[in-house]
Amino acid sequence: MPPTINTINPSQGPTTGGTTVTLTGTGMTGSTGVRFGSTNAPSFVVNSATQITTVSPPRAAGAAAVIVLHPTGNSNSVTFTYVVSQVPVVTGVSPSSGPTAGGTNVTLTGTGFTGASSVTFGGVPATSFTVNSATQITAVTPPGGVGAAVVAVTTPGGTSAPDAFFFYAGVPILTSASPSQGPTAGGVVVTLTGSDLLNATAVRFGVTNATSFTVVSATQITATAPPGTGSSPITVVTPGGTSNPVAFSYVAAPTLTSLVPSSGPTSAGTVVTLTGTNLSTASAVTFGGTPVSFTVVSGTQVTAVAPAGPAGPVAVTVTTVGGTSPGLTYTRVPPPGI
Structure with missing residues (x-):
């Protein structure tokens, strides 16, 4: 048959x-x-x-x-x-960047790819390639050095001009995050410093993506922290891979449970002990909106000096990295009359 x-x-x-x-x-x-x-x-x-x-x-x-x-x-x-054989032309490389270790699946678009015998990245042969049609080739990048590599296709008609590039990206490195703490509600803008940060595709706080981020330069990114709790190391993802983590932790909002004493004279100078929770990062204490001097004793205690003011109640608040506490009432008492 x-x-x-x-x-x-x-x-x-x-x-x-x-x-x-x-x-x-x-x-x-x-x-x-x-x-x-x-x-x-x-x-x-x-x-x-x-x-x-x-x-x-x-x-x-x-x-x-x-x-x-x-x-x-x-x-x-x-x-x-x-x-008819023609000199190939590469018009598109997607994705246009990847890690120096190679292994990125890249789609080349252009013309004249029929019969292609070679695809190179910076002169190094692709790990493998497939001619899908006269206008498309899929190739796997070989390892390469950081920077731009000319992508070339060779066919019986010749070799494409050095007009298309693939960018090898180094693994991103983070050296600092400032500030390194923020409220559990998120929203704090963190400045990340490091190297090889261009073309970042994600910034993660723990396993959660940043609410938003901006690549300022190859050495700096600003990112808005999402809501979270506890320790959430920050990492950056780029075509070169995922960075090392840098420390970031979420701080719960402060609370106040008592003021001792809870009243005093209209004159300044009364030392008031504020008791509550999450007070260790206190950055401000106010009496009726007026900032006062204070000392952080522990995570549950702060001492502050009441300012002068008119008789009557005022709200006392503490502000920390985690936010501002609800107010407790401190009452100024006028001196006795004669």
Whole structure:
């Protein structure tokens, strides 16, 4: 029974020939040749009863019927199209950046890719590549040094001009985060300093993405912390990989539970002990909106000096990295009359 051909891959190649073509079908064992139009293939290998690999001979541009020759009769034909070789042109590289370790799957777009025999990144051959069509190639980047690498495609028509680039990115490094604490509600803007921070795709506080971030330069990013609790080390993700973590922790909002004493004279100078929670990062104490001097004794205690003011109640608050506490009432008492 004559062999049959079901598929041909690739289905086109340059007029100069030399394209390796795979034919799949049935009954191929014992085949004696492969013919492209009226021209015999210069070589072929019967891989199995269902597959032959062959090399296209030179021919004029246009469609050629491909058949398998067999002692029992020739196969059906499938079409292989010969195209005029042209110098390839690379117009797009996506993604355009990746780690120096290589391994990035890149799609090249352009023209004249048929019959491509080589794809290089900075002169280094791609780990692998596949010619999908005359206008598209997918390739895997080889390892490379930090910086721009020319992407070149070579076909029987020549090598593309050095007009397309892939940028190898170093692994980002973080050296500091300022401030390194913020409220559990989030919203604090943190300045991250380091290196190789360009093209960052994410900034993470623990496992949570920053609410927003801006890449200021290769050495600085500003990011808005999302809500969170406890220790949440910050990392930055770029095409070069994920950075080392830098410390950031969330501070709960302060609370006040008592003032001792809770009243005093209208004159300044009364030392008041404020008791509550989450007071260790106190940055301000106010009496009726007036900032006063204070001392942080512990995470649960602050002493402050009441300012002078008119008789009557005022709200006392403490502000920390975690926010501002609800107010407790301190009452100024006028001196007794004569």
